[in-house]
Amino acid sequence: MTLPAPLDLDDDLAAERRHLADSRAALGRMRGRAESLFSSSADVAGDSFAAETLGRTLSRRVAELADDPSTPLFFGKLAIEEAAYHIGRRHVTDDAGEPMVLDWRAPLSQSFYRASVRDPQGVSTRRRFGFVRGELTSFEDEHLDRGEELGTSSRILTAEIERPRVGPMRDIVATIQPEQDELVRAELDQSICVQGAPGTGKTAVGLHRAAYLLYVHRERLRRSGVLIVGPNTAFLSYISAVLPALGEVEVQQSTVDELIARVPVKGRDTDAAVLLKHDVRMAAVIRRAVWDRLVKPTEPIMVSDGSYRWRIDAEPLRRIVDEARREGLPYTVGRDRVLARVVGLLQRQSEYRTGNSPSEGWLRRMAKVAPVREFLDRAWPALTPEAVVVSLLTDAELLARSAEGVLSAGEQAALLWEKAPKSVKSARFSAADLLLLDEAAGVLERESSFGHVVVDEAQDLSPMQARAIARRSEHGSITLLGDLAQGTAPWAAAHWKDTLAHLGKPDAAVVPLTVGFRVPAAVVALANRLLPALGVDVPEAVSLRRDGDLAIVALADAAEVDAATLVEVTAALEHEGSVAVIAADPAVERLRRHLAAAGLEAATPDDVDSGARVTVVPATIVKGLEYDHVIVVEPAEIVAAEPRGLHRLYVVLTRAVSRLSVIHSAPLPEALAG
């Protein structure tokens, strides 16, 4: 690769630094203007509602324009014909409105990620900048017009991948790879499923796609919203800083449990009941339990209205109910429609007899008179999700009717509560009951739909959880991210087809990602030994990282495990970066105490900001996280702790960014030892 003479290089670097300083100053002025508008928004807006809306927009704008001096404002530059464009985290314009930095999501920026020698897209030179703590220290040029292309051997990309990890996840805007960029910039109406081995950047792709879509479809998505669904709160706090760093401060991030939490969880289920409540057959049972409540009208409605008597016979009432049922509306909407049609018939009779159109007040009164209400409550009773689920789980006859041909007698018995609650209000719902409540709510009412939903670790979604997400993305699209090999839930998917069908997006394309940015090759090789035993057909990861260490520490006696862990942690702390001790859940407290007794206070995975370098993590919540040095304690215990323990071990082994130590006194699982 030809580089300019050293003098030019220094001049170039100095010029780029000046551009950085000027852009920072310009961003400061943009923020200043937004702040002064914000403080005067109450005077500008005509009324309090307008003031609030304007205030919200402006405060968001102020937040979006925040400058983080530790992250570079731009990271790349494109030379296209005679012009040069700096590419950065957000648009920065000078006082005359001329662009100084282009947002990475702008159409022109796409070439920064995709241009190649084969398809230069008009780019003569692509420049990447190297930064150290916000200071611009170097750059790297690819003269595409001279056939120069670095690909994954870029020094700046390598440095970014090998950088020690501390604290929460960071964005990857500076180094998004072409195959990742295609997913990030996929059209809004396109639902995609990304099957990627550990560390291939699935989470990163999902978050950047959310940011990209918000940029391109700002108004539409601001109204409907974007939702990120993650497996647990430790994961959500780990990723929570990425979107705000990209200027996106209004994306909802939630676990499935939080998403459907309409009542507090107070009850517990047996394992058998949990499995059933996550089973898609429950959707059919609930649907029947709701619609089973309709009763064919057999009596006429008779209303006395001053000197008039109105009457609707049973036959037209039956027709109204049947028609509303056939329209396939949510139950509550159907009920409203029946009422409206009954009142409509009364109105017609009144018009016929009096020759006048009745008033709005008359119509409202007719909708409330006792004979109409009694008819409605009998034929199409008002229901709440809680009432539906309580009656289903306490009324053996109703359950038998609703589950006939769907659940066996044994399964029905496993669902029934031992004791009926005194009232629906006092019912003690379990976590899995929330799924049933959500399903019932979906039969009763329309759920409002997000414009786009990103679901991470999607291999663990149960069919009922997938349906809960489907209800919230019915009119939007989804990005599904996952790895079938990492499926640890009892209902984990073996292939994507069913999950996509439950999500209501059966035609979503399944796209593989195979280049690993996290796990060093030696560690990937160890983890890959487990793959044949995992019963899934997924492409193996190819690691970009040749560095990294792997150590297997075999002990003669279980009593030595704690001391050996301390030795490994102490050695790991000699290096830069984060250290995690990952063990089967019951061993976590013991290990934490042992480290504390030696003066090492370890964080829990929820405190991403704690600053502690060592974290002790239960194997069951480490999914999606990563640490520079991972110390896995007793793999055999991790495997034995749960039915899909081997999958769990695969997840655990693939958390390491630089070094992995495996400590064991019990024999290693056969698949691993092989």
Ligand SMILES: Nc1ncnc2c1ncn2[C@@H]1O[C@H](COP(=O)(O)OP(=O)(O)OP(=O)(O)O)[C@@H](O)[C@H]1O
């Ligand atoms: N293009 C890239 N440039 C630099 N770093 C990247 C790139 N893509 C991914 N990474 C980094 O690789 C690591 C793994 O990425 P990420 O967590 O998104 O992977 P994943 O596929 O979701 O992994 P898992 O299956 O384990 O959840 C992260 O630190 C991420 O920042």
